[in-house]
Amino acid sequence: MPFIEKLLDRADVEWKALGEVCGFKNGFAFKSSRFKEEGLPIIRITNIDGRNVDLSDVKYFDPEDYTRGNPLNYSIVKGDVLIAMSGATTGKIGYYDLSETAYLNQRVGKFEPNEGILNNRFLYHFLLTKADFIYVLAGGGAQPNLSSNKLKAQLQIPIPCPNDPERSLQIQQEIVRILDTFTELTAELTAELTARQKQYAYYRERLLSFETTNDTKGTNVVWKALGDKSIGEFTRGGGLQKKDFTESGVGCIHYGQVYTHYGTYTYETKSFVSEEFAKKARMAKHGDLIIATTSENDEDLCKAVAWLGDEDIAVSSDACFYTHTLNPKYVAYYFQTEQFHKQKRPFITGAKVRRVNADNLAKIKIPVPSPEEQARIVSILDKFDTLTTSISEGLPREIELREKQYEYYRDLLLSFPNTDHERHERHEN
Structure with missing residues (x-):
């Protein structure tokens, strides 16, 4: 009954x-x-x-x-x-x-x-x-x-x-x-998630805001432009459109997916293109940062995802990828900070559609500590990222189940x- x-x-x-x-x-x-x-x-x-x-x-x-x-x-x-x-x-x-x-x-x-x-x-x-x-x-x-x-x-x-x-x-x-x-249980979990997100943002800003050339532990920190040849360069994406997607094949990331599907980093792509298309596409390699250079709002503009998969992937126009010598996650986390967004804003152009071009992105500065310090910062932020954004584990998953x-x-x-x-x-x- x-x-x-x-x-x-x-x-x-x-x-x-x-x-x-x-x-x-x-x-x-x-x-x-x-x-x-x-x-x-x-x-x-x-x-x-x-x-x-x-x-x-x-x-x-x-x-x-x-x-x-x-x-x-x-x-x-x-x-x-x-x-x-x-x-x-x-x-x-x-x-x-x-x-x-x-x-x-x-x-x-x-x-x-x-x-x-x-x-x-x-x-x-x-x-x-x-x-x-x-x-x-x-x-x-x-x-x-x-x-x-x-x-x-x-x-x-x-x-x-x-x-x-x-x-x-x-x-x-x-x-x-x-x-x-x-x-009530969902509300409690949502409140906890909000608190954790604020905590995450606080520590991300603290860990990635180096006010002097040395951090509190004496680690040497050098501020460099992202386009400094000693650390990296930007490449504009190609002519990839949604109509080019296939059921399987070579992985690809469309600029719109950067802020609708991906988080801070990913090991696999949502979409694919044919091998024939990939031969003429602009391809990002393991460790590159995929950046959306076009958006309808300033907040999503320049959202980035670190590509950690083993294979090269195609990148669409209205996006660029950043090839560099830094810890990929470290750079991706830095793109989320107010320090980065403060430098980005003067370069934004357009009215309804907002843009930042790759040449201007190259002018933005990033603090470059030792590889060991980059790894330490990433290990801390990874824990917060998993807890607050993962759909398969952490609070968002728990909230989804309660809903x-x-x-x-x-x-x-x-x-x-x-x-x-x-x-x-x-x-x-």
Whole structure:
């Protein structure tokens, strides 16, 4: 017998339209021209991340700027469940978990469940299973736009024991308790990962920021331009495009993959080209650094991956590779530091598409300690890198497993039968 059947213990389940058990409130039409850098926080569709409310890019307002309408009537408090109503985020849900009161912008909706019938947190978990349905309901496509009236009429909510509200809420609360156990564990792991990432960044900056010609242990450190002939040279990538990929053959790295697929270093490539194509391609060797010289944002620009495989690989245009005499991982880690990015910024060109050419990269300076010191620094940073970025081990893997576990039990606990026939059929099986 399915778990949900045991929990219900033969109780009825009635599917009700959202509007029957839950009110709904749309946001206020705040004017972007009146956004402030401080004041009362505004929750926009970009703040709804599909699970929570992200305030990393929040805007503010001053109530005195509005003489028509009252934006203070559109407040949200801790525990409110929100939904994005238009654009690319349509259908995404956000749970507001902060103690500070905030205010809804237009095209963000707030659910107002009837507390005597529907548990707010139960509604939240259930809505997470309906993102695809809601997106289609909004029209899908490039410019979806969700109608609150259509949402209230067509989204169906399962209500266990509809004739016994007390027991119904007990069942809902038990489901919430189980699912919240998983979300709390994921939140704890994510918080730990964030702390480790900050720790990683701190030690990376400390280990790779040599302020004098000698470090604290007296090790000689020389600052050299990356293009100094004594340590390395840059080679621009060739005409490799995605259409040139093959199922197998000679390994290759396309510039876009550097910041979407690879980490600090790799021993194998995601893609391949034919041996015939490789004969005319520009090839990187073991130890070379593959660098994306084109990006849509400055942060990803010049992201680099050290190639540690044994075979030569093809490199695309809009990328270059750096052949050098240094520890490959040491150079790759240095490309992640603020010291490197500070030197990179003056060389960035372009508006929508941002670029740094190989000639300017060659002018950036790098601290060059002894090979032994480079290896020591790499061994320390490798431990942090594995813990914070590895998908097969470390915290990201643990978080991924907990997410899958949550989704499994969420689907199991919220798979209520939608007809009496289906419920009895499941019971018999």
